[in-house]
Amino acid sequence: MSAAVDVTDASFDTEVLNSSETIMVDFWAEWCGPCRAVSPILDAIAAEHAGKIKIVKLNVDDNPQTAMKYQITSIPAMKVFQGGEVVKTIIGAKPKPQIEADLAEFIG
Amino acid sequence: MRQIIIIGSGPAGFTAAIYAARANLAPLLIASSVDAGGELTKTTEVDNFPGFPDGVQGPDLMVAMQKQAERFGTQVVLDDVTNLDLAGETKKVTLGNGEVHEALTVIFATGSAYRKLGLADEERLSGMGVSWCATCDGFFFRNKTIAVIGGGDSAMEEATFLTRFADKVYVIHRKAELRASKAMQDRAFADPKIEFLWNKEVEHIYGDTLVTGIGLRDTVNGSESTVDLNGVFIAIGADPRTHLVHDQLTLNADGTVAVVGRTSRTNIAGVFAAGDVIDPTYRQAVTAAASGTVAALDAEHYLAALPKALVMGATQPGEYTPESAAVSA
Numbered sequence: 437m438s439a440a441v442d443v444t445d446a447s448f449d450t451e452v453l454n455s456s457e458t459i460m461v462d463f464w465a466e467w468c469g470p471c472r473a474v475s476p477i478l479d480a481i482a483a484e485h486a487g488k489i490k491i492v493k494l495n496v497d498d499n500p501q502t503a504m505k506y507q508i509t510s511i512p513a514m515k516v517f518q519g520g521e522v523v524k525t526i527i528g529a530k531p532k533p534q535i536e537a538d539l540a541e542f543i544g
Numbered sequence: 545m546r547q548i549i550i551i552g553s554g555p556a557g558f559t560a561a562i563y564a565a566r567a568n569l570a571p572l573l574i575a576s577s578v579d580a581g582g583e584l585t586k587t588t589e590v591d592n593f594p595g596f597p598d599g600v601q602g603p604d605l606m607v608a609m610q611k612q613a614e615r616f617g618t619q620v621v622l623d624d625v626t627n628l629d630l631a632g633e634t635k636k637v638t639l640g641n642g643e644v645h646e647a648l649t650v651i652f653a654t655g656s657a658y659r660k661l662g663l664a665d666e667e668r669l670s671g672m673g674v675s676w677c678a679t680c681d682g683f684f685f686r687n688k689t690i691a692v693i694g695g696g697d698s699a700m701e702e703a704t705f706l707t708r709f710a711d712k713v714y715v716i717h718r719k720a721e722l723r724a725s726k727a728m729q730d731r732a733f734a735d736p737k738i739e740f741l742w743n744k745e746v747e748h749i750y751g752d753t754l755v756t757g758i759g760l761r762d763t764v765n766g767s768e769s770t771v772d773l774n775g776v777f778i779a780i781g782a783d784p785r786t787h788l789v790h791d792q793l794t795l796n797a798d799g800t801v802a803v804v805g806r807t808s809r810t811n812i813a814g815v816f817a818a819g820d821v822i823d824p825t826y827r828q829a830v831t832a833a834a835s836g837t838v839a840a841l842d843a844e845h846y847l848a849a850l851p852k853a854l855v856m857g858a859t860q861p862g863e864y865t866p867e868s869a870a871v872s873a
Contacts, residue, residue: 469581510677533640
């Protein structure tokens, strides 16, 4: 199982939008194979860059409001939030070096 | 050093691993970091794999194949091959984590990668309504209008699957008839939510932050039209995944890896290829699995003919432990 904290429609404001940290939200679902593949990669990135970026997960099945608000039409989708704003979007499962390159400005 | 490294984790790779492992060759299988299990992990019901009278879910089938390969001592690594050096007697396989593995034989079973339309807006709107995975993304198109581009089995499967969510599914095909199997065609034709647009090519995908429509051109009379919709699922086939080997292995004109006759032998001794990466024609789970068998048997015969000292120097059965697999899996 992933070590990342689960966020919900109810906790999204507190955990993500009002956070002072850089937070990456992993929009995922049980039935999405690529989501399961990328999950351990995100865990590893979070562990290696603790303090720079925090990674949380949002299950789109259980939390449709947030998924709809951010116009999610493809998962896995990873959105990086700073100060309540989306500053980066990564679409699709990619190998670790590619995701790290996408996140270079936050974890470099 | 190993006796055998298998690159790829679809039906070809895992079947090769099952045969190689049962022949006590202790194979190392490089499965990829995010595409492990191959194309079948993105499908739903598989009804044409023998032995499953009620069908089987594609992802479940691949998990079962992996377990079967591991049961006989295959070590599965969830990483990507970044470099391959096939020329010498010892083949070198470099992984994304920097590790270099060596083996006397390599089975190359990397399958194929989705073909793209080649439109600039396709990349830009990817994840904003453009998708290559109906099972991943169909959920987000509940009560929406979408299009599936393509005329093969995977296009029909996606269209039929997407009617679970969408109100309306256009199938857009550049010819007047489908390449899909009769059974898949009949299912799609019978579905009231599916409408076929024949002889149409996608020229534009419109949308700012989300897809809003597509522009079509008639392949017969050249007339142009637009369709308002929310999503575009692209299923126009796949190309053999050969970027790691295109300057080492001989390729056919269609892009597949060239093999000798009915064997899996490539132009380099000790290198065998199997599955969709050598098959421009059939590309079924079963034919890929059969092809993996051929490659494992060919590799086995090749190893048997090598000087004994060389083979003895490679990993012997018994070195494999479940713990070593657990670390990498």
